[in-house]
């Protein structure tokens with residue numbers, strides 16, 4: 001892991017390839033701005049407002065947060081301006097947050113790195129471990145954001161296409177590992193397929209990777225792990241003692257807290273220590289290795305802790321509803337003759353047989369947001385990805401879908417809700 005240390009915190013003026021990154025950054029900002037403007041214009045001017053849509057595009061939990069998290073946020077919100085009110089900065093040492101997350105995973109607080117959503121964690125991983133020339137290896141299609149951050153740091157993105165059965169080609173990935181392979185990114189279960197990597201396959205994979213390069217950091221994004229039913233699934237957190245591994249979790253999906261922005265990473269002590277210094281306000285990048293974090297506001301803080309301490313009832317309800325809706329979708333897709341993948345998440349990728357963009361535009365025209373498979377990869381151009389919602393939302397989706405015909409009117413323009421592959 002010495003190389004990890006060397007690369008850590010390049011001085012501001014010593015950053016490699018900064019002009020290239022700047023170009024990419026400006027490009028991304030412009031793309032984001034355009035997407036946002038498109039989104040806003042599609043919502044304004046007498047057209048359907050965003051809140052009127054049935055949102056089946058972002059894999060959110062239709063039940064929202066657990067009652068304990070709601071109460072905790074309410075208490076934080078209504079606290080008078082006292083020592084713990086919203087007028088006060090949160091505890092920059094993040095002590096009880098780290099402790100609660102650590103206890104939940106049977107680890108120690110030093111293994112935990114909080115993030116403003118798991119999105120911040122991916123940025124931290126890239127800035128912490130990647131420099132120009134490093135290889136960032138991944139199976140595609142997968143969740144795109146970590147690849148974007150790696151690209152911003154000048155890493156070479158090496159993509160291995162998923163197998164015909166839609167799972168990651170772990171043998172091909174492992175065979176590509178060499179001394180330049182700095183980070184491998186896996187999403188388990190994967191977005192957009194919803195498929196898991198089974199325990200034995202994950203173990204073999206980690207073994208082969210670290211045999212070839214013991215310093216390669218394997219990052220496993222477990223954003224949807226709470227939904228998994230397959231007993232062959234295992235969390236990467238079981239392997240933190242085996243090698244350089246970072247497991248990324250979020251409160252955005254099963255915990256119903258996408259709006260508050262809360263996530264975290266679990267990592268061996270040395271990696272967690274390095275990453276911790278890059279939490280906003282990112283003091284390590286300024287040359288001070290002080291692990292202070294202002295990346296959880298008091299509401300996110302209260303909600304995250306309450307969610308982990310909730311005892312599992314809300315997660316159980318969430319999973320039950322999710323299973324029910326997936327069954328409804330499965331029946332509806334089968335009746336239409338559509339193939340669909342056996343998702344272990346809260347979304348389903350289904351083969352429409354006609355362009356996903358068209359089905360998406362048709363559904364959008366009728367007030368329903370889903371993702372077109374095209375946004376993820378050309379191999380899914382004729383697929384759609386639909387999140388589970390409430391039963392009423394799912395039934396409306398199915399009803400509208402069943403009315404689709406070649407002459408159905410479709411929205412002229414669908415905002416680029418998915419431009420970076422959420």
Ligand SMILES: Cc1ncc(COP(=O)(O)O)c(C=O)c1O
Pocket residue numbers: 058059116117118119120143187190191221223224249250251252258261262263422
């Ligand atoms: C696989 C995966 N990882 C991470 C995220 C980002 O989540 P967060 O809201 O924690 O930033 C998403 C969001 O959809 C996702 O699909």
